[in-house]
Amino acid sequence: MSIIKQLEQLGIKAQTDIKQADSGDVLEKLRVGLLGKKGALTSILRGLKELSVEEKREVGGLANRLKGTIEESIATKREALSGGSGGSTIDYTLPGKPHAHGHRHLVTLVMDEFISIFQRMGFEIADGPEIETDHYNFGALNFPDDHPARDEHDTFYVDGGLLLRTHTSNVQIREFEKRTPPVKIIAPGRVFRNESVNARSFCVFHQVEGFLVDENVTFGDLKGALEAFCYEYFEEGVNLRFRPSFFPFTEPSAEVDVQCFLCSGKGCTLCKYEGWLEILGCGMIDPEVFRSVGYDSEKYTGYAFGVGIERMALLKYRINDIRLLYENDARFIRQFR
Amino acid sequence: MKLPYSWLKEISGVSWSADEAADRLTLSGTAGLAESHNREHFKNVVVGQISSLEKHPNADKLQVANVTTGSDEWQIICGAPNCEAGQKVIVALPGACLKGEFDIKEIKMRGVKSAGMICAEDELGLSDDHGGIIVLDESAPLGVDAYEYLNLDEAVIGFEITPNRPDCLSANGVARELAVLDGRRLELSAPAVSESSEKASDQIKVIIEDSHGCPRYTARIIKNVKVGPSPDWMQKRLLDCGVRSINNIVDISNYVMLETNQPLHAFDYDRFGSREVIIRQANDGELFTTLDGQEHKLDSSVLMITNGKIGVAAAGVMGGLNSEVEEGTTTILLESAYFDPSVIRKSRNRLGLSSESSYRFERGIDPNGVVSASDRAAQLMAELAGGEVLAGVVDNIARPIEPITVNLRRSQVSRLLGVDLPGNFISETLNNLGFDLSENKAELITAVIPTFRPDVSREVDLIEEVARIFGMGNIPNSTHNSGPLYSPTHRRDTIKEQLRQIMTGFGYDEMLGTGFANPDLMQKIEPAVKPIRLTNPISDDFGYMRTRMLYSMLVAAGHNIRHRNIDFKLFEIGRVYIPQDKMPDQPYSFGLIATGQSLAPYWKNGSEALDLFEIKGLLTSLSDSLSVWPFVIEPEVVAGYDKGLSFVIKCGTVRVGSIGMVDQKTARLFDIKQKAFAAELNLEIISSMEKRISPYQPLPKYPGSSRDVAIVVDNHLQAEEMRQSIISSGGELVRAVTVFDLFTGGQVPEGKKSVAFSIDFRSSDRTLQDEEVDRVFKKIVNTLVDKFKAGLRE
Numbered sequence A: 001m002s003i004i005k006q007l008e009q010l011g012i013k014a015q016t017d018i019k020q021a022d023s024g025d026v027l028e029k030l031r032v033g034l035l036g037k038k039g040a041l042t043s044i045l046r047g048l049k050e051l052s053v054e055e056k057r058e059v060g061g062l063a064n065r066l067k068g069t070i071e072e073s074i075a076t077k078r079e080a081l082s083g084g085s086g087g088s089t090i091d092y093t094l095p096g097k098p099h100a101h102g103h104r105h106l107v108t109l110v111m112d113e114f115i116s117i118f119q120r121m122g123f124e125i126a127d128g129p130e131i132e133t134d135h136y137n138f139g140a141l142n143f144p145d146d147h148p149a150r151d152e153h154d155t156f157y158v159d160g161g162l163l164l165r166t167h168t169s170n171v172q173i174r175e176f177e178k179r180t181p182p183v184k185i186i187a188p189g190r191v192f193r194n195e196s197v198n199a200r201s202f203c204v205f206h207q208v209e210g211f212l213v214d215e216n217v218t219f220g221d222l223k224g225a226l227e228a229f230c231y232e233y234f235e236e237g238v239n240l241r242f243r244p245s246f247f248p249f250t251e252p253s254a255e256v257d258v259q260c261f262l263c264s265g266k267g268c269t270l271c272k273y274e275g276w277l278e279i280l281g282c283g284m285i286d287p288e289v290f291r292s293v294g295y296d297s298e299k300y301t302g303y304a305f306g307v308g309i310e311r312m313a314l315l316k317y318r319i320n321d322i323r324l325l326y327e328n329d330a331r332f333i334r335q336f337r
Numbered sequence B: 001m002k003l004p005y006s007w008l009k010e011i012s013g014v015s016w017s018a019d020e021a022a023d024r025l026t027l028s029g030t031a032g033l034a035e036s037h038n039r040e041h042f043k044n045v046v047v048g049q050i051s052s053l054e055k056h057p058n059a060d061k062l063q064v065a066n067v068t069t070g071s072d073e074w075q076i077i078c079g080a081p082n083c084e085a086g087q088k089v090i091v092a093l094p095g096a097c098l099k100g101e102f103d104i105k106e107i108k109m110r111g112v113k114s115a116g117m118i119c120a121e122d123e124l125g126l127s128d129d130h131g132g133i134i135v136l137d138e139s140a141p142l143g144v145d146a147y148e149y150l151n152l153d154e155a156v157i158g159f160e161i162t163p164n165r166p167d168c169l170s171a172n173g174v175a176r177e178l179a180v181l182d183g184r185r186l187e188l189s190a191p192a193v194s195e196s197s198e199k200a201s202d203q204i205k206v207i208i209e210d211s212h213g214c215p216r217y218t219a220r221i222i223k224n225v226k227v228g229p230s231p232d233w234m235q236k237r238l239l240d241c242g243v244r245s246i247n248n249i250v251d252i253s254n255y256v257m258l259e260t261n262q263p264l265h266a267f268d269y270d271r272f273g274s275r276e277v278i279i280r281q282a283n284d285g286e287l288f289t290t291l292d293g294q295e296h297k298l299d300s301s302v303l304m305i306t307n308g309k310i311g312v313a314a315a316g317v318m319g320g321l322n323s324e325v326e327e328g329t330t331t332i333l334l335e336s337a338y339f340d341p342s343v344i345r346k347s348r349n350r351l352g353l354s355s356e357s358s359y360r361f362e363r364g365i366d367p368n369g370v371v372s373a374s375d376r377a378a379q380l381m382a383e384l385a386g387g388e389v390l391a392g393v394v395d396n397i398a399r400p401i402e403p404i405t406v407n408l409r410r411s412q413v414s415r416l417l418g419v420d421l422p423g424n425f426i427s428e429t430l431n432n433l434g435f436d437l438s439e440n441k442a443e444l445i446t447a448v449i450p451t452f453r454p455d456v457s458r459e460v461d462l463i464e465e466v467a468r469i470f471g472m473g474n475i476p477n478s479t480h481n482s483g484p485l486y487s488p489t490h491r492r493d494t495i496k497e498q499l500r501q502i503m504t505g506f507g508y509d510e511m512l513g514t515g516f517a518n519p520d521l522m523q524k525i526e527p528a529v530k531p532i533r534l535t536n537p538i539s540d541d542f543g544y545m546r547t548r549m550l551y552s553m554l555v556a557a558g559h560n561i562r563h564r565n566i567d568f569k570l571f572e573i574g575r576v577y578i579p580q581d582k583m584p585d586q587p588y589s590f591g592l593i594a595t596g597q598s599l600a601p602y603w604k605n606g607s608e609a610l611d612l613f614e615i616k617g618l619l620t621s622l623s624d625s626l627s628v629w630p631f632v633i634e635p636e637v638v639a640g641y642d643k644g645l646s647f648v649i650k651c652g653t654v655r656v657g658s659i660g661m662v663d664q665k666t667a668r669l670f671d672i673k674q675k676a677f678a679a680e681l682n683l684e685i686i687s688s689m690e691k692r693i694s695p696y697q698p699l700p701k702y703p704g705s706s707r708d709v710a711i712v713v714d715n716h717l718q719a720e721e722m723r724q725s726i727i728s729s730g731g732e733l734v735r736a737v738t739v740f741d742l743f744t745g746g747q748v749p750e751g752k753k754s755v756a757f758s759i760d761f762r763s764s765d766r767t768l769q770d771e772e773v774d775r776v777f778k779k780i781v782n783t784l785v786d787k788f789k790a791g792l793r794e
């Protein structure tokens, strides 16, 4: 066999052996066996002296290239065996340095999401007191004294004849008194209801109330605004339905249902087999409300709506106990971001 | 309220399925949900009879029943205690799938074959009752489908009626809605009563002393009634409405109320105690025992029905024990009246009672429907109780309530709704609703509002009627493009948002307190302020309003520690409530609490316990981020904090909050036994501060250099004092002075501490030479040594 042929075969075998080497030791043995003083390549090259000068040059060049290739392959394989292309020796599985990382409360998260949507729709944010007078919470909003409509609002009273607001609609009256239309405002905030505390109801919750008063505001505009909100919060094209309802401070009044996102309206435990989830109340502001703040209802019309934050949060994360929101267990809070 | 759909169908004449009817009602404002049992769930569920019963050979509590379904025999194992041979029962045979989830198959139980199940109510989904198997009437026919036998295809619609629609609290009212949705006006036929020649007015007089509370009162006399059970059809209908059958007379009053919305009251005429009904306000201190056996002490807010001497009924709320219809009653005095809604509301509040009657009266029934309801009841008492109806209704109208008229400008409909309604839709809808149109022109409609619709009194109410029948979903969506061009953001809202961002960035979790507080604990935390008291609280813990954020912080911390979360940092943005003369002060405030380890343990350098300086450092960052003067702390004893570690926070000269270590005694009241640090800020004060916008500072052109100095001084000396001395003695070249090390013990003598400062020097117009820096540095050091009797450390 010619030396060139021998070299070629050696090269092929060397590559196969290197590939199959499964430890550094095996690799080292291979290296010695090939390139060492008594190695295969060396012994082949020993036969070089019997060749002519030209042959020597040709074979010598080939042998050197082969040596280089083998060395390179061994080095590559060694890196591979030692783990990773970087040849890293640190235990990268150790945890990284913990960085401070807090979590928002679910209620304020959802609330901010709402606020942000309405702000993009041009609503200004306003606020009002939580301990409120009967006038701002009920009277000016067309809840007559001693009317069953008040039963729907289980109210906490405090010493001095004041009450804890049952909705953020008090902000409507307070802002109307300060401004002349156009008025386009949302009032996010905390409200209270004297309801029994259980998994489904709690005595504190949050609301975002929104209202627009101007010339020529219609029920169609209300629908358009709420559809835009729902498309943004749920998803584009989500099915909504407007059901006539009753609130003393709006006429006509409606409740808005969104098609159950869990069962797509087929009926499930989340929607209590109705296929729809009630999400908010709304309507055209009652002329009595305008009268109580001195707006001319022949000139202006307006709409108002109110969304409960907790309900939306519970639905979205399928939380089955509202009390969890106010226990402030860090293990609960840390689930939301 | 529940009504069987068959009843509504019968009155209204619509032909929709129950589900469709319920949907249409819901979308027009009468929220209803039809419920009936799924026929599929009753496949292979039939009537059977237990022909024999033996003990299970291998189980004490089980029995082996042989059940016949007429054509077949089945061996079924049963565990119910009320199981007896001979009973007619409901059996689920192999192939049945109860409630759509539980397959019945032939199985072996403890070695004995069982081919089916003898059912209890809950197993069939009829109720939650699992008291035992259902035992049927002996006459139940064998082998018949249970679904048919139990009439389970009867759909019942459950309604949620809003308080403005009292008319829909009745079958007639809901049927009227159905007819309108079907495009018709419902005409109810008047009940036909055959009367005897004897005149009711000879037997009873009605005197109304309080015409405000009782605008109208009618009485009828029905003689020779036989009190007994009502017929099956009426019992079943009442049951579907959720009303228990009592006897024919009581059932008839309930039935007519459910049908017409008119609450009725049947007195035993012979026990009534006189021949005159006098309606008056109760006297202060008057005693009265209602049907349920409770004695009430009355005052003038209660409207009473009396016999001239004593009370016989609390008007519109509940009858009295003394004149109740009993088994032996033969003559009925039937009351059908209209009481003022707010008077009844006050009465029932005073009595602490409410009833189906008071519920309807306080929402407003039809003052002009009292006679026809009385006629209807009299008709039924004649038909079903064999009564003889005396001629005439004794009808006293003390304050007539007439239908009102309301104008509607057609143009206002589109102005408010944003849609032009088709042709005659408006007038037809109003007519179908029972509103007669005394005027119906191109623009103006005048509608006569029937008295059963007390909710309609204004133009806008008519627009609502039109809108809900047209269908709100059919009103096209639009966009209102006027209104303000932009909406300003208020500083307080920005600050709240910034705080949330910054605090979560610093590793704090956001919490929300309820705002309520336990009065004792609240006063321990803040004895100087008497918290606002709720007059009708849920519980003691929720009895007052918090005056400090610290209260909610401690409640939350206690909860976490009790649940073995011992390392946490929490913050809240919310209000505290401080009593004032009139309206309480309710400033938005910020609170934080931190306890345990500052960060999760890290393998490189372990964990680090929280201390006051961590919170102080955080405050510095907050004031920087909020662009206000730096928050600085000054010692002052603030309630709730440890006296030695209690500070107020100032921003410039203004006091904005407090910071400290929670007083251990206070903390223990909340089950907190570890060190906890807290801070509070008044966000109203901070948001009223001008935002500091500092102009751009050019970046330094020349390099600076720094020197460190460590001095040993008396323990009581404050680092800030020394820092200020360095700044003033160093002059304008000193750019920054930082404390970078502090220690006591070791080589530092008792009573002394070693403080190390790093001082940065820089000039704005030249590169400083070492000699110049050394000169200034030396001056600084000398001043420190002189002024603070400091020893130098190398």
Ligand SMILES: [Zn+2]
Binding pocket: A260, A261, A262, A263, A264, A265, A266, A267, A268, A269, A270, A271, A272, A273, A275, A276
């Ligand atoms: Zn669903």
